[in-house]
Amino acid sequence: MTAPVRIEATAPGKVVLWGEYAVLHGAPALVMAVNRYARCRLSATADSAWRCRSEGFTAAGETITRSRLLESSPPPPAACWALLWHVVRHLQAFPDGGEATFDTAGFHAEGRKLGLGSSAALCVAVYGAACGLLGRRPEPSAAFDIHHRLQGGKGSGIDVAAAWHGGLLRFRRGAEPVPAAEPWSLPAGLELRFVWTGTSASTGAHLGRLGTWLDAADGIELRDLAQASAALFDAAALPDALAHYVDALRALDRAAALGIFSPAHDHLHRLAIDTGVVYKPCGAGGGDIGAAFTDDADAADRFVARARQAGYLPLALETASHGLEVTG
Numbered sequence: 001m002t003a004p005v006r007i008e009a010t011a012p013g014k015v016v017l018w019g020e021y022a023v024l025h026g027a028p029a030l031v032m033a034v035n036r037y038a039r040c041r042l043s044a045t046a047d048s049a050w051r052c053r054s055e056g057f058t059a060a061g062e063t064i065t066r067s068r069l070l071e072s073s074p075p076p077p078a079a080c081w082a083l084l085w086h087v088v089r090h091l092q093a094f095p096d097g098g099e100a101t102f103d104t105a106g107f108h109a110e111g112r113k114l115g116l117g118s119s120a121a122l123c124v125a126v127y128g129a130a131c132g133l134l135g136r137r138p139e140p141s142a143a144f145d146i147h148h149r150l151q152g153g154k155g156s157g158i159d160v161a162a163a164w165h166g167g168l169l170r171f172r173r174g175a176e177p178v179p180a181a182e183p184w185s186l187p188a189g190l191e192l193r194f195v196w197t198g199t200s201a202s203t204g205a206h207l208g209r210l211g212t213w214l215d216a217a218d219g220i221e222l223r224d225l226a227q228a229s230a231a232l233f234d235a236a237a238l239p240d241a242l243a244h245y246v247d248a249l250r251a252l253d254r255a256a257a258l259g260i261f262s263p264a265h266d267h268l269h270r271l272a273i274d275t276g277v278v279y280k281p282c283g284a285g286g287g288d289i290g291a292a293f294t295d296d297a298d299a300a301d302r303f304v305a306r307a308r309q310a311g312y313l314p315l316a317l318e319t320a321s322h323g324l325e326v327t328g
Helices: 066-070 082-091 118-134 138-152 159-164 203-216 220-230 238-256 265-274 297-309
Strands: 005-018 029-044 052-057 063-064 100-103 168-172 179-183 189-196 278-281 288-295 313-315 325-327
Touching: 005 118, 005 159, 005 288, 029 118, 029 159, 066 082, 082 100, 082 118, 082 138, 118 138, 118 159, 118 325, 138 159, 159 168, 159 179, 159 238, 189 297, 203 238, 238 278, 238 313, 238 325, 265 278, 265 288, 265 297, 288 297
Parallel strands: 052 100
Antiparallel strands: 005 029, 005 325, 029 100, 029 168, 052 063, 168 179, 189 288, 189 313, 278 288
């Protein structure tokens, strides 16, 4: 009997340091791939169906045939094999059967998502593992396309770029199938601290509200935010420029009623002022992750201590040195 073919692929999550929403207006954004990894393990066997299970996100295990994975009718969005269906439909090939595990446990805390881009990271990992199983070379354009379809055509793809490349990236969306993403460095001595607010947020809901607002408004606040985001890449004093960016982000939040600055983010913002750091929500806001920036390590540590004392969860996030990795 032929031994099973086993492939494992990993891809990192992300934190948007600046440029959220502005990136949708063509502005550059800075994204940090972080050391929380989605994993996909695929083992092709002589079985006639795929036994699928998930770790991290809640979804019942299911057994699915190859023919079902190739059907045009999509699975329920919450099915544990939904992402695999998108990947197989794109590749139009897959072995007859085996075992598939989709693991995003590192993206959760206290039973809730942290908001670190788990869907994009898992999408890239599943695509990479499937390519490995088929002996194909994974292509970034395919990863962007699969995730774009998974998200119903919404989003910038910044989380896919982080999962694909790793590292710290200056990201800009254009007309090309693969958005521009180039390595970037932050100034020496800049201190970053990350905090989870304790509640999860829905990026899709925020983007929906943004679209509704843009249909009825001139969008000047979004243009101002885009200019502030671009200026950060050339800023001599980054914390000061970030404070201006946060003001522009808050102006957009007020104008479009997006709910970026939730009560938790407002509270953390006040703690940041008290401790002498600059604080901002990361990504869609409304919950999930926030980041503090400062040139003073002691001030950064004071902020973390105050945040922990107030009941928030500090996160020890570091830059992921690599993106998609496929082994087996």
